[in-house]
Amino acid sequence: MSLTPAFLDELRARTSLSALIGRTVKIQKAGREYKACCPFHNEKTPSFTINDEKGFYHCFGCGAHGDAIRWMTDQRGLPFMEAVKELAQTAGMEVPAPDPRAAQRAEQAKGLHDVMAAAQSFFEDQLGGIDGAEARAYLQRRGISDATRRTFGFGYSPDSRGKLKVALRDFGDPMLIEAGLLIDPDGAEPEDSQARKRDSYDRFRGRLMLPIRDIRGRVIAFGGRIIGQGEPKYLNSPDTPLFDKGRTLYNIDRASPASRQSGRIIVVEGYMDVIALAQAGFAEAVAPLGTALTEHQIERLWKMADVPILCFDGDSAGQKAVIRAATRALPLLRPGMSLAFATLPGGQDPDDLIRAQGTTAMESVLASAEPLVERLWKHEQGVAPLDTPEQRAALKQRLSAITDAIAHSDVRAHYVQAFRERYDALFFARRQSGFTPGPRHNPRGASGGWQRDRRGNWKPPLPPAGTEARAIGESGMEQRLLRAILASLLRHPEQIALHRETLSGLQIADSALAQLLDAMIAASFRKETVERQGLLTILGQGEVYNMAKGMLRADTFTFTPHRITADPDRVARDLDEAVRVMAQGPELEAALAQATRRFESEVSEENFAEQQRMRALKADHDRRLAELAQSEDII
Incomplete structure (x- = not known):
């Protein structure tokens, strides 16, 4: 529907802005204007002004500014056309119909x-x-x-x-x-027109x-x-x-403006949950209407808060509903937009919890809401036992299915990394190198991590004393895969920061390859976006520079096809797999050696089982290393 400027101007002129805002905000006369405490941010001294003559409001504290239509969209949360229709109805105007x-x-x-x-x-x-x-x-x-x-x-x-x-x-x-x-x-009308129609x-x-x-x-x-x-x-x-029940959320008319005050939106299972929360002071709650949360409802929630909190019952049915909602959200995820999950104690709904322990307990449940990535990881980890290599491979396959469902490439890459870190931490012993699975490593002041030298350049950590893990690149297959990884990182330098933690912990036997990797990682600390030419400039002239230039030649090998048309999503997935396999080799060898020593010093069924488990993991790793190193995609 197209609205003319003349119609919108007439609508604004017929609307008393002070009367409109005064319906929900306490205002007071101040000369020819009105003033109030700003409804868009918390304040004790009024800095929000309303000017009926000019038809706008303005807050000198947070900068909120707009007219009657903007008030309805920003404070009430209405879509533009809904805001216009409601104002027009109050003003006694007819909104033009397009046909x-x-x-x-x-x-x-x-x-x-x-x-x-x-x-x-x-x-x-x-x-x-x-x-x-x-x-x-x-x-x-x-x-x-x-x-x-x-x-x-x-x-x-x-x-x-x-x-x-x-x-x-x-x-x-x-x-x-x-x-x-x-x-x-x-x-519809019965086929037999003479049939008696029921009431x-x-x-x-x-x-x-x-x-x-x-x-x-x-x-x-x-x-x-x-x-x-x-x-x-x-x-x-x-x-x-x-x-349309799939497009409607119960209590959205009250929760939408309330969410702008609280900065959050809470999704619960049903009407009575919403009402119990509202009566306890949580006005920003909504509920789907007897169905699983739909894509349209998720998009509607994101208009009110970047990370809606789903607070479902802790029973089996409630948790199944949580996973259904999480799965449905995956293709919609984009930077900054996600879901969080707050779990109520088993057998309790919001009303039960508030009655038993008060609003503080409910606030505590909401404050401890888990991010989507953590909830998905815990769910998949608990779906089936993880005692055999096949069961662990099945977990990895389920995690891959989750990441494949994410449409946004940047979000998907971070989920791949997050799942990889959790998977490795669960099944593989980590070297004590100052880098551990978890949030992105911050080198500043981190014990054992990268440090600046006197010139301000980032330098890698020294290997820990007594480490058993050997250096990488001593065998032909490892050497081939390592060179392919570095060549791919040169061609796709945006991937360096995503793999920085794992790469920083590697010990590399070849000094030239080690210098090249150190330069890449140091550059990624200096700049958010690393450029290929910038890397070459940092390397200067010499052996490492010539090696890097050689890797960038069209006829050299790299991991995944290096053509310009190569799928960037495929590059990210293949690099992730290659880096993970490369890093695991020395760690598995060290863990196997440790398990063997334990068994030799104390022959027991438990120690023998652990040694056999580590041997199986090492054999599986060696098989995958050979597959990657001999892949036709390394050209």
Whole structure:
């Protein structure tokens, strides 16, 4: 829909900005303007001003600035067109329709909104009447206050097939059916026109009713909880022209502005979880509507917070829902946008926890939320035993499937590295070299790590005293693979920083290759982005420079095809595998030697089993080393 500047200017002119902002923010007159404590950041002294004449607000503290439409999009979280429509409705203006069909759809939607508003009034009246006594008692048992009941619009649908139908008869059966309030047992017209058509009847019967609202706060559907015995326990409206359950989040109309105050959004399993949190002061909670979290809902959450917190029950069903959501998010991940996971104690929902231990306990659960990468790793690690090489290979395969599902190349590369570090830490003994699996190594002041010399250049750490791991590059296959890795890093210098920790721990037998690697790593510490020509400049003239130039010739070998058209994702994956295999060789040899000494000094079943395990790992490593070194992709 295209809106003219004249229409938008008229809309702004007809909107009282102070009245609009004053609905949710306490403002006070200050001369010809108004002032308030800024709703976009925490402050005690008002620095937020509103100028009705000029039609804008401005905060001198955080710089927030905008007009009425910007207020609705930034503070209320509405999409642009929804903001315009709501302001236009208040101002008594008609938003231009782009074509007759769109105008017809808008008119139809308006009629359905009227139906839903009337149904909401009916349900609220019934809750306060004689028929609603049992529902009111249920709310009292759940500890739902009268204020919360009014805020969320609780109602009751009588246990009758026709009370709602009679109350809203002026709208007509077709519109009530289209709104999802009545069930038509025949659906479309029966084929036999002479057949007797059965009467439609109320969809919701004998249920505690909750309105489901859109981002503008309009009722678009209902959720009903059975009172007493019956199935299903919860029943939602069907999809209608107003309601698509896969695109809607319960409580989004209140949680969206609340998330801008708290800086977070919390996703829980159901309506009552949202309501319990809101009553306890956590206004920024939403819930999906009886389905697994969808891609559209995840994108909607990211508009409110970069890292939404999923807080599902600690039982099996809750944790399965967590993994489904995590898996669905993988193709959507992009820099800065992810998910976090807070697990409730087993058998408890938010209401149980808050009742038992208070809001502090709930805040503690949210504060300890795990990143997506950690939750996925723990899940895959616990799926099956990891006692045999085959089971460990299966874990590696599952982790690869996760990373393959991530569309964004940079995010995928970091997940590959994170999983590799955890995998190696779990199965392979790490040398005490000052580098350990985990967050990116920071050389500044790190004991045993890279240090600056007096000229300010980065220098590698000295190998630890007493290390048993031999230097790399002594055998033909290792020499070939090492040269291929270095050649690929020269061609793709952006990969150096990603492998810096592992590469820094290598001991290399060939002094020229060792100098080349040291220069690469030192350059990656100096600059965030390393360029190929910059590397050559650092090397200067001499043996190492000539070797590097030779590696860059079109006819030299490298890991993965070195053509310009080579897939960068494939380069990253193959380099990751090659570096990992290269680093593991000396470590496995040292671990095998240690296991052999233990067995020779104390012959026992346990020591023998450990020695055999290390031999199997070493044999598997040697096989993979040979495959990589003899691969046709090393050319």
